[in-house]
Amino acid sequence: MKKINFDSKIIFALTLLFIYIILFEYILPINKLLPKPSILLESLIVIWQDYNLILAISITTSVVYLSLFISYFVSRSVAILLIRIEFESPSVLEKLKIFQYFPAFFFAIIFVYWFGNNLIYEFLFTTIFSSIALCIIYVKEFKNINKIYLLVAKNLGLSANQIYSKVAIKSLQPNIFTSMRKIHYQVWILAMIYEFIAGINGFGGIYKDALSYSDFSGLFAIALIIAILILLGSSGITFIHKKLFFWINDKN
Amino acid sequence: MIKINCISKAFEHADGISSLILKDISFVINDNKIYSLVGPSGAGKTLLLKIICGFNQADSGRIEKDSKNKILYIPSAPSTFPWLSVEENILFGLGENNIGDISDFIKLVELDGYEKHYPHNSSIGFRFRISLARTLANNPSLICIDDSFNDLNEISKFELILLLRKISKIKKIPILLAATNVIDSILLSDVVFLMSKNPGEIVKTYQIDLPVERSKEIITENRFLDLKEIIEKDLNSIQFLQK
Numbered sequence: 025m026k027k028i029n030f031d032s033k034i035i036f037a038l039t040l041l042f043i044y045i046i047l048f049e050y051i052l053p054i055n056k057l058l059p060k061p062s063i064l065l066e067s068l069i070v071i072w073q074d075y076n077l078i079l080a081i082s083i084t085t086s087v088v089y090l091s092l093f094i095s096y097f098v099s100r101s102v103a104i105l106l107i108r109i110e111f112e113s114p115s116v117l118e119k120l121k122i123f124q125y126f127p128a129f130f131f132a133i134i135f136v137y138w139f140g141n142n143l144i145y146e147f148l149f150t151t152i153f154s155s156i157a158l159c160i161i162y163v164k165e166f167k168n169i170n171k172i173y174l175l176v177a178k179n180l181g182l183s184a185n186q187i188y189s190k191v192a193i194k195s196l197q198p199n200i201f202t203s204m205r206k207i208h209y210q211v212w213i214l215a216m217i218y219e220f221i222a223g224i225n226g227f228g229g230i231y232k233d234a235l236s237y238s239d240f241s242g243l244f245a246i247a248l249i250i251a252i253l254i255l256l257g258s259s260g261i262t263f264i265h266k267k268l269f270f271w272i273n274d275k276n
Numbered sequence: 277m278i279k280i281n282c283i284s285k286a287f288e289h290a291d292g293i294s295s296l297i298l299k300d301i302s303f304v305i306n307d308n309k310i311y312s313l314v315g316p317s318g319a320g321k322t323l324l325l326k327i328i329c330g331f332n333q334a335d336s337g338r339i340e341k342d343s344k345n346k347i348l349y350i351p352s353a354p355s356t357f358p359w360l361s362v363e364e365n366i367l368f369g370l371g372e373n374n375i376g377d378i379s380d381f382i383k384l385v386e387l388d389g390y391e392k393h394y395p396h397n398s399s400i401g402f403r404f405r406i407s408l409a410r411t412l413a414n415n416p417s418l419i420c421i422d423d424s425f426n427d428l429n430e431i432s433k434f435e436l437i438l439l440l441r442k443i444s445k446i447k448k449i450p451i452l453l454a455a456t457n458v459i460d461s462i463l464l465s466d467v468v469f470l471m472s473k474n475p476g477e478i479v480k481t482y483q484i485d486l487p488v489e490r491s492k493e494i495i496t497e498n499r500f501l502d503l504k505e506i507i508e509k510d511l512n513s514i515q516f517l518q519k
Contacts, residue, residue, distance in 0.1 A: 172351050172353050172354075172355050173355070173357060175331065175349070175351065175355075176349070176351065176355045176407075177368075177369070178331070179329060179330075179331070179348055179349045180348070180368065180369030180410075180414060181346075181369060181414075182369060191357070194357075194359055195357070195358075195359065197359070269359070270394075270396075271358035271359050271394065271396040272358065272396060273358060274353065274354055274358070
């Protein structure tokens with residue numbers, strides 16, 4: 025069944041590619057909608073030099089994955105505290121929900137305004153964002169945790185701290201990794217927004233340049249490379265999820 | 277010896293009306309015996325086990341026990357940690373100083389060869405054996421088991437009941453089982469307490485005078501059938517009176 029699903033995805037993608045080539049290479053070669061396939065292919069080669077793509081890839085991927093890595097460990101520790109607060113006085117964190125209506129774009133701008141166009145602050149910004157996002161997931165998922173696990177751990181004589189760290193946080197890992205793919209995508213977007221606003225040499229900075237040069241095919245070529253990188257990152261997260269956090273928790 | 281002394285517990289509903297769930301429950305748990313609490317669902321069996329294990333507080337009455345007595349609880353739902361292997365599950369909760377050879381416990385619950393196996397996709401019976409081994413490794417003074425056999429098929433259920441009985445006798449650890457099924461209770465226990473509902477109280481005690489060594493075949497013997505008939509008749513009359 026999975027094989028059929030995978031095959032149908034490939035067939036769908038190839039069909040779209042075929043339509044794109046026929047339509048934009050031969051029928052509508054000059055348009056403002058999509059670039060001509062042959063020019064896009066050419067762009068995919070030249071952008072590496074024109075925009076110093078290696079440097080951009082190094083900067084943005086380092087910022088994104090280092091942020092995710094650090095925030096994963098930071099959130100594990102902070103979440104224990106937050107879960108305890110939520111458990112003991114449930115309305116405290118509820119009040120902080122007001123911040124969810126503020127656009128992330130605003131926070132990026134305010135960060136650039138406060139700290140300037142520095143790579144360290146871009147990294148700090150994405151780390152803070154992903155740590156907060158992960159902590160929210162921990163607190164949210166804790167409400168659905170299987171209470172039997174906590175009861176048994178308590179009965180076996182574990183302290184409250186041990187119950188939170190060895191049982192609660194551990195049992196939430198599959199849920200965290202399910203959300204991690206979404207957070208991974210959001211961190212990519214935020215890193216690029218920050219780079220775009222601050223003009224840092226990552227993908228966001230390159231986009232700013234491509235836009236100022238009106239490099240139509242370049243915009244698409246960069247998007248293709250970013251899509252491939254996000255896909256690879258997402259596959260990596262799925263791989264870690266399946267290898268390390270393979271279990272399904274019992275329902276309450 | 278653990279003495280349950282006049283335990284009562286009431287709950288207050290949202291509308292402010294209070295209802296008595298447990299009323300003056302008293303009994304004594306002696307070493308090397310297996311006890312069952314049998315009663316209709318809602319009689320407060322699970323609540324009583326949770327009070328004995330210290331998860332809930334009684335409104336009145338007390339549990340008299342030695343401070344070093346460890347009362348461990350096996351819930352009705354599977355309670356193994358799916359992220360840990362069989363071996364790690366059994367070691368869970370043991371302090372670093374208490375970690376010893378757990379192979380005896382693994383053999384006792386007949387899980388030898390499965391030490392590195394992860395139980396997240398395993399059957400309820402398999403997971404119950406792990407919970408039992410983990411409980412034994414923690415050296416309990418009493419094991420409280422909450423109606424864990426309901427979702428098992430007949431073969432696995434009888435196997436586990438007889439295994440529990442064997443382990444309790446070998447290790448000289450008393451067991452207190454909360455059950456709704458009369459056959460399971462008689463097959464496993466030495467003493468059966470019949471509980472009523474609204475409020476939950478012990479209305480009758482039966483000494484199960486069947487041989488200490490039991491097999492599945494015992495359920496067709498006359499004495500077993502007599503006991504089953506007596507307890508079921510009493511249980512039905514309780515349920516009838518409460519309707």
